[in-house]
Amino acid sequence: MNERDTAARLFEAHRSQLRAVAYRMLGSTTEAEDAVQETWVRFDRADTAAVDNLGGWLTRVVARVSLDMLRSRRARRERPVGWPPAEAGGPAEDDPGAADPEHEAVLADSVSRALLVVLETLTPGERIAFVLHDGFAVSFAEIGALLDRSPDAAKKLAQRARRKVRGDRRPDVGSADLARHRRVVDAFVAAVRGGDLNGLLTVLHPDVVRRVDGVGLPAGVPAVVRGAREVIAEARLFAGRAARARPVLVDGAPGAVVTGGDGLELALTFLIDGDLITEFHVITDPDRLRRLRLGD
Known part of the structure; x- marks a missing residue:
């Protein structure tokens, strides 16, 4: 042989x-x-x-x-x-x-x-970290090297993936994290309202995901957009509506809403890791909007 x-x-x-x-x-x-x-x-x-x-x-x-x-x-x-x-x-x-x-x-x-x-629904990094660690017992040190990230960052990717797999779209947030997350959302809203593209880049994860429930979407607007630059490019199309956005608590977590003459038009909920938005969900369905708990 x-x-x-x-x-x-x-x-x-x-x-x-x-x-x-x-x-x-x-x-x-x-x-x-x-x-x-x-x-x-x-x-x-x-x-x-x-x-x-x-x-x-x-x-x-x-x-x-x-x-x-x-x-x-x-x-x-x-x-x-x-x-x-x-x-x-x-x-x-x-x-x-x-x-x-x-x-x-x-x-x-x-x-x-x-x-x-x-x-x-996972980003490539989340999927790799989750599958290799939870499915095949590969260490976070090896996964981090594979993804060009630290072992700690690989571990966070796996944790985020587990939450999504469980259907928990919002991470556990303590009071200190809640305050930090509010600052991130405030910066996001300010950048969107001001058309500050560089400001958006500072708060969006490179692999950020934007999801929308699909109700009332303009023709040609996808239900899911992935990547910071793609999200920013899309944000330019909605500059008028974005000017009316304001940060609020949505179901107890930092979020944002857009209101108009007929009341609440849409709400945004966020997933935040550290100081970066990894995912946000645009809610436009009237039934879902009516069920949201909003606060300051």
């Missing part, structure tokens, strides 16, 4: 695990297979003689490949083929490998389709 045959045999011993990692991150069997194949290409070219833990090394490689694919997908505003999954109301994915019992067992063990729908 030559060296390449030996390498192929070693890789095949880890293929099922790598496919599970990639599938949980990407939500598509086709893309997961592509990620595993790219991992094989990188493994075949690399000198791994000094690698003590080949499984860990391959997991980090497939995670890096998956991260690049997630970022590329987000830049193109695409979802994986066949998304959402059939169990979530979407079309079934055309995957010839789906009939393979081993293949199906790996995917069933990897992640439920319902969880994939939730994972799709």
Whole structure:
């Protein structure tokens, strides 16, 4: 048996695990297979003689490949083929490998389709941190190196992802954090009202997500926008309405509202990490607006 045959045999011993990692991150069997194949290409070219833990090394490689694919997908505003999954109301994915019992067992063990729908709401960094740490016991030091962030920052990404997966859109906030978060929202509102684009950049996380409930959206306005510069570019379109924004407490947390002649037009709720807004939700549905508790 030559060296390449030996390498192929070693890789095949880890293929099922790598496919599970990639599938949980990407939500598509086709893309997961592509990620595993790219991992094989990188493994075949690399000198791994000094690698003590080949499984860990391959997991980090497939995670890096998956991260690049997630970022590329987000830049193109695409979802994986066949998304959402059939169990979530979407079309079934055309995957010839789906009939393979081993293949199906790996995917069933990897992640439920319902969880994939939730994972799709996470930023690439959150998804990588959550999947690798909670699903495959990769340390935050390794995850931080993968994401070019500190272990502490990687841990916060995972914590934020867990809250979203649980459906808790607002972090636990103490009195000191509440005061700091109010200052962040005040700065956001002031920057929006003043058209201060640099001011917005100072309070928005680079991967910030803007969501809107979709009621009364102007034609062509997406329900979700990702990335600080994209959010800022969109903010220019709503300068008139933004001039009427004011910070308030929304259900006990720092938020903002826009009012007009007919009363409350919309409300904004925020997720804040440190001094940066990581996500905000624009509520325009009249029924939801009526149920909000607003305060000063």
